[in-house]
Amino acid sequence: MSQNIQTFTSDEPIVRYKNITKSFGEHTVLKELDLDILPGEKVALIGPSGSGKTTIARLLMTLESPTSGTIEVDGEMLWHMHKRGRLISANEKHLHRVRSKIGMVFQHFNLFPHMTILRNVTEALIHVLKIPKAEANHRALEILERVGLRDHTNHYPSQLSGGQKQRVAIARALVMQPRIMLFDEVTSALDPELVGEVLDVIKAIASEGDMTMILITHEMDFARDVADRIIFTDGGVIVEQGTPAELFENPKSARLQSFLSRFMKGQPDRSADDRVAAGTE
Amino acid sequence: MWDWGYANSILPKLLEVIPTTLASAILGFILACLLGLPIALARRSSKKWIAWPVAAFSEFIRSTPLLIQLFVLVFVFPQSFNITLSPFLAGVIGLGLHYSTYLSEVYRSGIDSVPRGQWEASIALNFNKLRTWLRIVLPQSIPPTIPVMGNYLIVMFKETPTLSAITVVELLMTAKVIGSASFKYVEAFTLVGIIFLVLSYPSSLLVRALERRMKRNERRGIA
Amino acid sequence: MDWLSLDLLPPLLKGLKITLLLTVISIVVAFCFALLAGLGRLSRFAIVRAIMSTYVEIFRGTSLLIQLFWIYFALPMLLDVRLSAMTAAVIALGLNYGAYGSEVVRSSILAVPKGQIEASTALNMTPYQRMRRVIFPQAWVMMLPGFGNLQIELLKGTSLVYLITLADVTYQGMTLRSFDISRTPAILAWLLILYFIASYTLTLIVRLSERKVVKGRG
Numbered sequence: 250m251s252q253n254i255q256t257f258t259s260d261e262p263i264v265r266y267k268n269i270t271k272s273f274g275e276h277t278v279l280k281e282l283d284l285d286i287l288p289g290e291k292v293a294l295i296g297p298s299g300s301g302k303t304t305i306a307r308l309l310m311t312l313e314s315p316t317s318g319t320i321e322v323d324g325e326m327l328w329h330m331h332k333r334g335r336l337i338s339a340n341e342k343h344l345h346r347v348r349s350k351i352g353m354v355f356q357h358f359n360l361f362p363h364m365t366i367l368r369n370v371t372e373a374l375i376h377v378l379k380i381p382k383a384e385a386n387h388r389a390l391e392i393l394e395r396v397g398l399r400d401h402t403n404h405y406p407s408q409l410s411g412g413q414k415q416r417v418a419i420a421r422a423l424v425m426q427p428r429i430m431l432f433d434e435v436t437s438a439l440d441p442e443l444v445g446e447v448l449d450v451i452k453a454i455a456s457e458g459d460m461t462m463i464l465i466t467h468e469m470d471f472a473r474d475v476a477d478r479i480i481f482t483d484g485g486v487i488v489e490q491g492t493p494a495e496l497f498e499n500p501k502s503a504r505l506q507s508f509l510s511r512f513m514k515g516q517p518d519r520s521a522d523d524r525v526a527a528g529t530e
Numbered sequence: 531m532w533d534w535g536y537a538n539s540i541l542p543k544l545l546e547v548i549p550t551t552l553a554s555a556i557l558g559f560i561l562a563c564l565l566g567l568p569i570a571l572a573r574r575s576s577k578k579w580i581a582w583p584v585a586a587f588s589e590f591i592r593s594t595p596l597l598i599q600l601f602v603l604v605f606v607f608p609q610s611f612n613i614t615l616s617p618f619l620a621g622v623i624g625l626g627l628h629y630s631t632y633l634s635e636v637y638r639s640g641i642d643s644v645p646r647g648q649w650e651a652s653i654a655l656n657f658n659k660l661r662t663w664l665r666i667v668l669p670q671s672i673p674p675t676i677p678v679m680g681n682y683l684i685v686m687f688k689e690t691p692t693l694s695a696i697t698v699v700e701l702l703m704t705a706k707v708i709g710s711a712s713f714k715y716v717e718a719f720t721l722v723g724i725i726f727l728v729l730s731y732p733s734s735l736l737v738r739a740l741e742r743r744m745k746r747n748e749r750r751g752i753a
Numbered sequence: 754m755d756w757l758s759l760d761l762l763p764p765l766l767k768g769l770k771i772t773l774l775l776t777v778i779s780i781v782v783a784f785c786f787a788l789l790a791g792l793g794r795l796s797r798f799a800i801v802r803a804i805m806s807t808y809v810e811i812f813r814g815t816s817l818l819i820q821l822f823w824i825y826f827a828l829p830m831l832l833d834v835r836l837s838a839m840t841a842a843v844i845a846l847g848l849n850y851g852a853y854g855s856e857v858v859r860s861s862i863l864a865v866p867k868g869q870i871e872a873s874t875a876l877n878m879t880p881y882q883r884m885r886r887v888i889f890p891q892a893w894v895m896m897l898p899g900f901g902n903l904q905i906e907l908l909k910g911t912s913l914v915y916l917i918t919l920a921d922v923t924y925q926g927m928t929l930r931s932f933d934i935s936r937t938p939a940i941l942a943w944l945l946i947l948y949f950i951a952s953y954t955l956t957l958i959v960r961l962s963e964r965k966v967v968k969g970r971g
Contacts, residue, residue, distance in 0.1 A: 310871075310874070310875050311874060312871050312874060312875075341879070341880065345877060345879060348874075348877045349877050351875075352875060352876075353875040355868060355871065355872060355875075357868055359866075359868035359869060359871060359872035360872070361869065361872070361873075361887055361891075362891065363890045363891055363894075372876070372886060373873075373876035373877065373878060376878065376882055376886060377876060377877050377878055377879075377882070418872075421876070422875065422876075425876065425877070531831065532831075590945075590949055592905075593905065593909075593948065593949050593952035593953060593956075594909065594945045594948040594949050594952070595909040595910075595912035595913075595923070595948055596909070597912045597913060597915070597923065598912060598923065598941060598944050598945055598948065599945075601927075601941055602941050602945075605930075605937045605941065606937060606938045606941055609935075609937060609938065610938050688814075688815065688816035688817075689816065690816075691816050691818040691819055692818055692913065694818075694916075695916055702818060702819060702822065705822075706822070709826065714830075715822075715826040715827045715830060716827040716830050716831055719819065719822050719823045719826060719827045720823065720827060722819055723815045723819050723820075723823060726814065726815040726816060726819060727810075727811065727814040727815050730814045730815075731810060731814045734813075734814070
């Protein structure tokens, strides 16, 4: 699969999915998936709901464990570790170490409702990274400035609009300086008029940094703008991948063609999408 | 310590009073169910002169101990109103009255959970009030409360030892009599505890299973 | 009202002091057991879950009065120790309402949305930090109404200690009654009133603290 990418050949991949299968009971969401992602690469995952794209991100964030196969992050196993020469399931300590390289922004924000905006952003800095409070506040304010929410630091999440909440969630993940950031349908729960402000923030992050980004999205224009590579999943497998130009202008598979043609006619039914996502999570 | 032979010898005496114990719980429960509904309806009434006194009375009963209420029934009633109740009857009335205030809350939550649209549809179909209540609202509000009601039956069963204070011959009273005759409390009280556990634990498992099943059905109903 | 005469009040208030003291101490003990068992039943370790579930099922499956009698009369015989009525009462009330309280703790923790756990995982918090910083503070708010109800039940439950001769307000009332049986109605009326005032005060305190906790969260 990785031969499709011409622009990133020099580096070792920062994320490598090897033969990953994920099932929930009888239902298989990912089938023998292989996927390499290079450092600094911006990858957009598109596909119908239930196609397995969210699961790809959740496995990397350790929210879901693979049924079989391995994931490597920066040359190190994520879900497994070596002990006395044998490969065993990772313990919490191992997960904790590898997870420090990864951050995630969720569809439903998942801000902490009992903390102010400032504390939402500083909480993990102080207690996970053990950064002194003054320094943490300083960093948090800087990041909140970048997402345009400097004035809302003492508000609670319930006092913000959906777009503002999602920008706080981005700041909260960003401030931890992960090498890899996951964006899981971050605009799907927003009112249409609030989508733009969130996408602008993500675009700004993408343009300035060498951060590796994995974006799961239904916003095709956004994917085309930001991503180096588009991956189309359907039925738990990668059907097609390549540069935005290759995929959007010249889709090869019939499934991608029909998926894209539905998008040209208009946005997919969001509420139906949410229901399916909630059911599988 | 623990004397198996002795435990064996007193067990029949304890088992003998299980029917009385169960009867007081079940009769009390029936009374509580019967009294609970009118209390719930009265508290919902738009007429303040009905709703208010009933609410005050029911809050008062709920906030004071059953034990004292039982004492009122057996000590004050004969003296002040010339009504003498047998301990068993006083126990049933006390239990029933006390828990009717809890069951009224159960009814109330059941009634409140009937969607507004059902009331509006009844008005649109020009049903009268009685028909709306009997045919539309109550049939929808009572079934979901059945597991909670089952829980209260178990709670009331576990409350029956309190009746020993007014000399109802139930399990604890019997154990106390047996214990004080031989000064061997360990066997008598432990056996009573085990009997309660054996009777109430399976029932509560049953109620939990019922609850899960109803929740599943409910979810299916929405989808 | 002549029959609600005030001369009954001083001895009853003396008993009420014991009732309130017992209530407060038992609430603290019950709260500790509720947290311990509630968290224990959600533990990763099967053995901890099993022990806590057994405790909860035994104390919820039998009744308070039986537990009180067992601890006061049977336990000293088994262990060959002497327990004061007060100690026995605190143990029984604490363990009994702790078992009920554990259900409040458990269900509130389970009611915190899964996204909150996921977000704290994504921020690389340890399991302890997730509980301490994210889940418990949110669950705590949900626990308050349940705890409030249990506190009222516990207060009412203290009346049973009269049956193991602890000199609470009920005991004082029944002693007064043995002096002059004709005053029974007045004595019992006073008892009901005193219990009602105590319950109602407790309710007000709980409501006030709920409002305080919820305030500031928008």
